[in-house]
Amino acid sequence: MNYSAWQILKNGLRGGKNWRPLWHSKEPKKSYDIIIIGGGGHGLATAYYLAKNHALKNIAVIEKGYLGGGNVGRNTTIVRANYLLDGNSQFFSHSLKLWESMEQELNFNTMMSQRGILSLGHSDGQMDSLARRGNMMISQGDDAELLSAEELRDYVPYVNQTDPRFPIYGGLLHRRGGTARHDAVAWGYARAADRLGVDIIQNCEVTGMIVNNKTISGVQTTKGKIKADKIGMAVAGRTSQVADMAGLKLPIESHVLQAFVSEGLKPCVDCEISWGAELFYISQSDKGGLVFGGDIDKYNTYAARGNLPAIENVMEAAMALMPMIGRAKVLRSWGGIVDMTMDGSPIIDKTPINGLYLDGGWCYGGFKATPASGWCFAHLLATDEHHEVAEKYTLDRFEKGYLLDEEATGATPNLH
Amino acid sequence: MRINCPLCGERDLVEFHYEGSSKLMARPKDENDMDAFHDYLHIRSNPAGLNNELWSHEYGCRAWLLICRDTNTHKILSIDLARDVKTKGSLD
Ligand SMILES: Cc1cc2nc3c(=O)[nH]c(=O)nc-3n(C[C@H](O)[C@H](O)[C@H](O)COP(=O)(O)OP(=O)(O)OC[C@H]3O[C@@H](n4cnc5c(N)ncnc54)[C@H](O)[C@@H]3O)c2cc1C
Numbered sequence: 001m002n003y004s005a006w007q008i009l010k011n012g013l014r015g016g017k018n019w020r021p022l023w024h025s026k027e028p029k030k031s032y033d034i035i036i037i038g039g040g041g042h043g044l045a046t047a048y049y050l051a052k053n054h055a056l057k058n059i060a061v062i063e064k065g066y067l068g069g070g071n072v073g074r075n076t077t078i079v080r081a082n083y084l085l086d087g088n089s090q091f092f093s094h095s096l097k098l099w100e101s102m103e104q105e106l107n108f109n110t111m112m113s114q115r116g117i118l119s120l121g122h123s124d125g126q127m128d129s130l131a132r133r134g135n136m137m138i139s140q141g142d143d144a145e146l147l148s149a150e151e152l153r154d155y156v157p158y159v160n161q162t163d164p165r166f167p168i169y170g171g172l173l174h175r176r177g178g179t180a181r182h183d184a185v186a187w188g189y190a191r192a193a194d195r196l197g198v199d200i201i202q203n204c205e206v207t208g209m210i211v212n213n214k215t216i217s218g219v220q221t222t223k224g225k226i227k228a229d230k231i232g233m234a235v236a237g238r239t240s241q242v243a244d245m246a247g248l249k250l251p252i253e254s255h256v257l258q259a260f261v262s263e264g265l266k267p268c269v270d271c272e273i274s275w276g277a278e279l280f281y282i283s284q285s286d287k288g289g290l291v292f293g294g295d296i297d298k299y300n301t302y303a304a305r306g307n308l309p310a311i312e313n314v315m316e317a318a319m320a321l322m323p324m325i326g327r328a329k330v331l332r333s334w335g336g337i338v339d340m341t342m343d344g345s346p347i348i349d350k351t352p353i354n355g356l357y358l359d360g361g362w363c364y365g366g367f368k369a370t371p372a373s374g375w376c377f378a379h380l381l382a383t384d385e386h387h388e389v390a391e392k393y394t395l396d397r398f399e400k401g402y403l404l405d406e407e408a409t410g411a412t413p414n415l416h
Numbered sequence: 417m418r419i420n421c422p423l424c425g426e427r428d429l430v431e432f433h434y435e436g437s438s439k440l441m442a443r444p445k446d447e448n449d450m451d452a453f454h455d456y457l458h459i460r461s462n463p464a465g466l467n468n469e470l471w472s473h474e475y476g477c478r479a480w481l482l483i484c485r486d487t488n489t490h491k492i493l494s495i496d497l498a499r500d501v502k503t504k505g506s507l508d
């Protein structure tokens with residue numbers, strides 16, 4: 001059934017009894033042509049584009065928990081194309097374009113809201129670097145506007161511009177950036193992939209890989225052995241673990257990123273604001289909660305809960321940026337395990353094992369990449385060639401010295 | 417998380433800085449061995465379980481510590497001064 005205003009009216013009048021589940025929960029077949037491990041945003045988008053762009057059939061997505069239970073349902077939903085480096089900028093530019101047509105493409109309301117992203121500058125030097133970033137974004141074909149301190153006074157009047165330590169000199173506004181409903185992205189891709197014949201298998205953990213002579217032929221799972229000649233990993237924070245099953249060691253560490261939401265408030269923050277003094281960002285959800293976060297906790301962990309110092313940091317940044325937030329109560333906080341690479345950029349590539357492909361290392365910023373990651377990973381799986389916007393996301397770039405280090409912090413995954 | 421510094425006693429996490437895998441203590445001897453340096457600099461076993469790692473007591477005595485910690489639970493199993501372990505040469 002295609003969703004439309006007419007369907008809502010018709011089904012509403014019938015008491016909502018005819019709505020069907022969004023996708024079928026399948027049991028695994030004995031073999032597939034392609035298996036995607038991980039039913040997060042990236043895995044589901046990959047399966048969808050394999051079926052849609054490459055007309056492939058006989059695909060399974062294998063998810064150890066429930067669909068949307070990973071980072072795709074834990075992130076702070078920011079979508080943007082404001083990267084600096086050649087290699088990243090064309091990829092995220094492509095991704096933002098896919099976001100702009102996603103609702104029509106999937107026939108699903110992902111609540112994509114291009115409310116603008118404002119990055120603040122706190123010194124002359126930082127304003128220069130924002131201007132440079134803006135120029136790079138414009139030359140990539142995306143949008144950027146430099147706003148002065150006076151212009152900001154109208155745009156975000158509640159921001160404390162005269163904080164003695166971090167006065168605000170201006171900001172870079174990326175109007176096409178914004179937010180989307182994260183769960184809806186997972187559900188939308190799952191439904192669209194299911195409609196094209198992809199098997200979505202939940203509660204099925206991959207526990208081993210069947211590798212002989214450096215060639216993969218299937219996976220062991222909690223629902224038995226499943227064969228396939230091509231297997232794609234899209235398991236985010238668990239990338240090292242799953243790759244380890246095939247004997248691979250990767251340039252990745254797993255860290256926890258926390259996020260916070262306040263009680264529901266009347267609309268006040270109508271864009272997304274990134275503080276420039278430290279990593280801190282805030283937006284307001286459609287339910288009214290202020291959604292905000294900062295840096296990762298900075299030590300290796302697989303416990304999806306963080307510690308207090310990172311929380312205190314975020315709260316202090318919030319108070320410095322907009323003191324009025326001190327009157328709001330924090331409703332809840334949570335964490336997700338993110339796969340931090342040694343240069344802070346992702347990997348979409350083949351691996352040294354024939355038939356085994358890797359999509360990972362998304363760090364704390366892979367939600368915005370969801371459609372392009374699926375698009376490019378599907379391209380790689382189907383054609384064995386890199387898609388042109390993802391050709392720099394190679395696994396051997398570390399040993400060859402072609403790093404994509406946006407933060408210029410070197411091989412320190414906790415500082416990207 | 418609280419960390420029991422061998423010199424300062426038990427202190428809050430906020431005083432410590434994570435410096436990465438204990439692998440960083442075993443710098444390859446041959447400066448021209450590119451494969452060994454790639455492995456040393458970039459590749460991590462990233463275990464879900466016991467991790468041997470370096471911390472510095474940045475806002476305390478500034479000593480570097482070698483800690484064995486469970487990455488699933490944050491439980492710390494052992495803490496040593498990195499320099500003692502280094503001079504004893506007993507790295508795993
Ligand atoms: C708090 C937080 C805030 C964030 N904010 C943003 C943001 O504002 N903007 C942005 O762009 N990005 C953000 N991110 C990053 C983004 O969420 C991730 O990079 C992205 O979601 C990762 O891709 P995914 O959706 O496929 O991951 P996931 O949803 O985590 O999918 C991976 C799936 O693999 C499954 N899996 C793991 N191991 C196995 C196995 N052995 N067998 C079978 N299945 C397995 C997991 O259960 C999981 O469902 C944030 C992350 C966090 C934690």
Ligand SMILES: [Zn+2]
Nearest residue numbers: 421424473477
């Ligand atoms: Zn100390």
